[in-house]
Amino acid sequence: MALRVGVVGGGQLARMMIAPAVELGIELRVLAEQPGMSAALAATAVGDYRDADTVLAFARDVDVITFDHEHVPQEVLAALVDAGVAVRPGPDALRFAQDKLEMRARLSQLGMPQPDWAPVTDAEQLQAFLDDHDGAAVVKTPRGGYDGKGVRVVRAATEAEDWFTTLAEDGRGGALLAEELVDFRRELAQQVARRPSGEVRAYPVVETVQQGGVCAEVVAPAPHTAERLEAVAAQIGIGIAEGLEITGMLAVELFETADERVLVNELAMRPHNSGHWTQEGAVTSQFEQHLRAVLDLPLGDPSPRAAWSVMVNILGGPKSDSLDARFAAAMTEHPAAKIHTYGKDPRPGRKVGHVNVSGEDLDDVAYQARAAASFFGD
Structure with missing residues (x-):
C-alpha cells in the first residue's frame, strides 16, 4: 500500500505537492476549505479545518498530516496528537509560526539575530518604543497576518489606535508586536x-x-x-x-x-x-x-x-x-x-x-x- 499524506488546506502549495507525490508513489489526500480550490485534483474531503471532528475524520486513513498553511487552531492540532495521528510539523513547532510574539521570544532564547522588538498593549507603550527607535517602528498583529496584511509602519502611536481598540474589545487581553524599522x-x-x-x-x-x-x-x-x-x-x-x-x-x-x-x-x-x-x-x-x-x-x-x-x-x-x-x-x-x-x-x-x-x-x-x-x- 502506498504511503498516504493528508494535507490540510487546498491552496496552491497543496496543488504543487501533487506531481512529486505521484512520482514518489505517495497517495496525497487534501482537506480543502471549499470546492474548486487550487488543489481540487487531490481534494478527497471538503470541510472546516477549524473543526476538530472534521479534521479527525479526514486524518483517520492517512499516515501523516501536514499543512498548506499554518492557521489550524492549536486545539485541533492537540486533538490530532491525542488521537495518535502523526502531525508534522507538530503543534509545539507550529505555534511559533502562528504567533509572532511567541516566535520572537523563542528566537531570543535560541540566540538568533533579530530586530529589536517588544510586546505593546497600549498606545503609551508603543510611543515609548517609538521614542527609543528614532520615531519609527513596524507594528504587527501577532496572529493571522501574511503577504503584507497585519503589518504597518508607524511614526505615531495613534496610527495603531484601531488595532488597540480591537484588542480591548476582544476581552482576552493581548498585545501587538512592535519591531525596529530595519534599514x-x-x-x-x-x-x-x-x-x-x-x-x-x-x-x-x-x-x-x-x-x-x-x-x-x-x-x-x-x-x-x-x-x-x-x-x-x-x-x-x-x-x-x-x-x-x-x-x-x-x-x-x-x-x-x-x-x-x-x-x-x-x-x-x-x-x-x-x-x-x-x-x-x-x-x-x-x-x-x-x-x-x-x-x-x-x-x-x-x-x-x-x-x-x-x-x-x-x-x-x-x-x-x-x-x-x-x-x-x-x-x-x-x-x-x-x-x-x-x-x-x-x-x-x-x-x-x-x-x-x-x-x-x-x-x-x-x-x-x-x-x-x-x-x-x-
Whole structure:
C-alpha cells in the first residue's frame, strides 16, 4: 500500500505537492476549505479545518498530516496528537509560526539575530518604543497576518489606535508586536528541510523582491553574496529548524543590513513562495522535499541544477482574453520558461501563478522570466 499524506488546506502549495507525490508513489489526500480550490485534483474531503471532528475524520486513513498553511487552531492540532495521528510539523513547532510574539521570544532564547522588538498593549507603550527607535517602528498583529496584511509602519502611536481598540474589545487581553524599522539593503530567504530522525538539508540562500508586501521575484542563489553570509544564513536556518524541532520545510525570511548583518524577519513551516524556483531549478524541489521530510524518508539533494534561477510571481492575473491564448503566446516567445498557474480567479495583488527560468546568464534568465510573466497581466 502506498504511503498516504493528508494535507490540510487546498491552496496552491497543496496543488504543487501533487506531481512529486505521484512520482514518489505517495497517495496525497487534501482537506480543502471549499470546492474548486487550487488543489481540487487531490481534494478527497471538503470541510472546516477549524473543526476538530472534521479534521479527525479526514486524518483517520492517512499516515501523516501536514499543512498548506499554518492557521489550524492549536486545539485541533492537540486533538490530532491525542488521537495518535502523526502531525508534522507538530503543534509545539507550529505555534511559533502562528504567533509572532511567541516566535520572537523563542528566537531570543535560541540566540538568533533579530530586530529589536517588544510586546505593546497600549498606545503609551508603543510611543515609548517609538521614542527609543528614532520615531519609527513596524507594528504587527501577532496572529493571522501574511503577504503584507497585519503589518504597518508607524511614526505615531495613534496610527495603531484601531488595532488597540480591537484588542480591548476582544476581552482576552493581548498585545501587538512592535519591531525596529530595519534599514535593510535587501531581503533574503533561507530554506531548510528537516525530518523526524534529525537529518537536515539547506538550500542556497536566495534574494527576494517584494511588491506591496507581496513577494514579486526570487533570485537563486542570492547574487553578490559572500561565503560568510551564505554560511550565516544556513546556520540560522538549521539552528531554527533544530531548535524548534520542525519537521518538513522551513523558510526563514531575512534582512541583510548595510553593515552585512543578517536578521530574522518571519518564519514559515511549509513550502514557501521563496522556494518555488526549486521546481525546475534544484535537484529536489521543496515540494518533494517536504513530502520526504514529513514521511521521514531520506532527504533529497537541494543543489541547484543551473548557475541561476529566477521565479516571478503572476500577481492579479488576466481579467480578459483567453488564458489558453496567453499560455500559447508566452510559451512561443519564451520556450525556456516554466509556467505554473494555480487555478484561481484573478484579483488585484493575488498570487495566481508563477514563472520559473533557469540558466547560466542571470540577466537573460531574469529577462525571460519577467517577459513570460508579463503575458498574464492586463
